[in-house]
Amino acid sequence: MYQHLTSAISQVLPEVVLLAAACVNLAVGPFLIGDDGAVPKGLKHRWGVWSLIALAIAAWLQCLPTPVVEATGLAPFLSDSLVSFVRLVTTVTGVVLVLINWNQTEERDSAESHACLLFILAGANLISLANDLVILFLALELVSIPTYLFLYVARRDRSGQEATLKYFLLSVFSSALVLYGLSFLYGVAGTTNLTALHQVLKNHQLNAMPVMLLVSIVTIVAGLAFRITAVPFHFYAPDVFQGTANSAAALLSFIPKVAGFIALVRILGQPSVTAATHIGYWSLAAKSGGLLYLLAIATMFVGNLLALLQTNVRRLLAYSSIAHAGYMLVGLSVAVSVPQINDDATAASAGSVGGLPALLFYLGVYGVTTLGVFALIASLSRPERPLETRDDLAGLSKTHPAGAFLAAVLLFGLTGLPPTAGFLGKLTLFLSAWSHGTDFGRTLAICLAINAAIAAWYYLRLIGVMYLQPSRDDTRRATGVPAFVGVSLCAVASIALFFAPDWLWQALQRVGG
């Protein structure tokens, strides 16, 4: 047992660094503020740099060769290529989030605000590392609880408080649902270790209690569907996005999705093709396919159709993030359901593009793109000249040409047009859904196509407002430099991934393989 723990620590060193840095923030932060509330100038810059350093050290540790894990499979942490992917994604998006947050916080709150971000990023990593239901739940909470604080620190007016409270109540409720579902799972399997749990399922030991498992699947999926803003658990998102600050909206648009999807992938596992041919086989993955399928279709349509009606930019992006959750659910429902087996098994294996790599690729691409858009809004928003509604964007191509250009790149990326990585993301989702070889997969692909066309309209309208409409005020907009660096990073990443996607895609194909 002791050995387990010592080897476990070495597996999570990058996360330990992030958590330690966050603790330094919390411990030192209060002493830097004078008794009279005087704040030294440039405090937020110092904390911003500190966060970047912590992320850099964590990234460096991630690059070191991972210690060998013993083969018993009972270790508390996993280290596979999914972990590397999640770490990569949280590092990149973490840098962007720090940059967005840089000027969004008050000087006096900057320590706490950056600490929350680091906690959240460490939590997201731990979700992918967890090999145990308890650790998984703790990691999920490590993401949620600092998020409440982050939301509150970021904006304290009435609408900000309302948003925070709304998010807090619903998030606690969803955590409870997840926990409830996990307890059923434990009750059935008698173990909290994920590897052992999936082993038990594979050995058909649970055929006796299918109803209990079904209840647990439904509650877990429902609880995590809050995190990924799947319809019908999406309704808080538009209000919260609109009511809170740009940095918090950026965080909510992406990190909870990572948390939710990775947790779902870990809990549901992968279907086993060979075992599925046995009658009475029970796998969490195979049985959740239908549920996720319905969620995917509902989420895509509701997200996109309601986004058409929005004029507030953050609200529109909230609906867009709902729609994108739907696209990713397409990948997930393909990944967890058993593909049709052709007579010629070799041919079938040749013609399949996995749902899981497609989902993860899309997740990464979506993260970069959507955070870029939020970073742009954060960078150009000023109290005296806010960027709240679509009309505020009018004439941006004149008042801030570079910003408008980058926004166009990112919005075309969200639309899924070449030459952005968003196109490859949609393409791989299409390929994975269609290569499933069933009506189930084909329906998903067709729904995805319809929704891609619907979504084009509201993204295009944003671009049109920036480029085709005259500005009400022709003076140049000022730029928040750190956030604008974040925008540029995201736009460059989005285009670069289009031209050189292979390194990421190859790594993703090893996930769960």
Added chain:
Amino acid sequence: MLLLSIILLPLLAAILLALLGGGRSVARWVALLTAIGTLLVSLGIASQVTAVREAHAMATTDGPVDGPVQPKLEWRRTWMTLGHLNQPSGAVLVDNESREVIAKGISETPIRLEFYLGADGISALMLALTAILTVSAVLISWESIQDRATEFYICLLALEAGMLGAFVAFDLILFYVFFEFTLIPLFFLVGIWGGVQRQFAAYRFFIYTLAGSVITLLGLVALVLKVMETGLTATPFSIPDIAAALKTHPLSEQWQIGLLLALSAGFVIKVPLFPFHTWLPLAHTEAPTAGSVLLAGVLLKLGSYGFLRICLPLLPDAVAGFGVPVYATMAVIGIVYGALGALAQSDIKKLVAYSSVSHLGFCMLGMFALNSEGITGAVMQMVNHGLSTGALFLLVGMVYDRYHTRELSELGGLATRLPLLSVCMVFICLASAGLPGLNGFVGELLSLIGMFKANPIYAAIGATGVVLGAWYLLDMLRRAFFGPLKEPASVHGPILDINMREALAVVPLMILCLWIGVFPKPLLDTIEDDVRVIVKMYPQQNAAKTEVAKRANDEIPKDE
């Protein structure tokens, strides 16, 4: 490398302009020099393609017959590895009963998405057309674009890169990428520098085209996965490899019809075929002159090129059985409807826009004749329509620059005021109407002959379009350019005739029109091989013809 550079040249120029900025005078010179450079590269590609073809012709008497599609130049690099193809490594065939043995002998070849550029005769012609029209487009915008000129030339160059890319892409996804990419610069060209209704036109054009092409993407995905299932090729996105794989493993006709419907969804909108043309008149009319020239001259060809490059060689059964009645009917309706629509217009630019619907109908009619005359005619019609309609839009743009109106009721007798411009206009209208000796005649005649062999009724109805074409074009000439002089009252300042810059934009197109009309052989030779390999896919449609040809061949020696 020429293939890569023809895309990169305009693209890099656009990026440089975007990064370094520069005023209007810098931007337009950069654009002009880049466009001329690109034109030279395209001529280089054409000459290389010709050289390769002649080398082939020396070596074999049959011409290259490796597959229904075969580029003469190519450049390929891996883009994305999508999975692994499990191929038996030896000559062992797949045996279901002893899977274990085979599993050991499997070598994994990665399934690749590629940057696969290639050129054959058809693409070489389209590249040259694109490049020359872009030069004209830059020249015509020289003075008329004052506002945000740098951005204008960036969009123009990006658009050129996209169009050229689509014509050299031999990977399905890469083709789609360029096909889609052209929407972006064109959206801005129409939306920023267009006419009064520019915003509405830009949105409508973009959404309409995108909705269709998303279905095309779905079709591409389905087609590719079907090919992947056969396990025959590790590059199931490359058009030649798909064609080769489908030759040995043809798809069932149901699948082919479904795929044809899905794939053509984007193409019929782009061409546009009859009920899907509604976006076109507005977009053409509202676009700035350069935009209209490229939209009509090149972008519409992306649709017909898509049919020619993807649908015809890959889905022969569906095209022959299902496609001919459907698309040829749409084409015939389009010919007559477009011509009648043009007759009803009072705005010259709108008239030219409707004439595009009619002329592209001829192109599609020829293509779906599925014999060598028809397809040759279709390709010729693509080039001819690009030249003559491009030139028509240039001339209409010149009239608009002078009078700020295109209404036929406000103009009249311009021949006395603008003699040179009127000469050009008459020349181009005659070319467009298909006067023998000018280029339009060659394409329309070949298309109609092809269709007459395949199905005389379509050809007969389609031929009325020639008459109607002459009617609306000559009527427009009569009302605007002849008769008593009538100018809008609001015009101030002297109205000058065509100047050197405008002449440089139009006269090369006129020379080409005349050259193709008198001596089309070089062009016909360039595309001959490529048309032949497509025609070979349709032996039944050409059975009667080959018999005739055989008989003719038999008779020749007797005469000697």
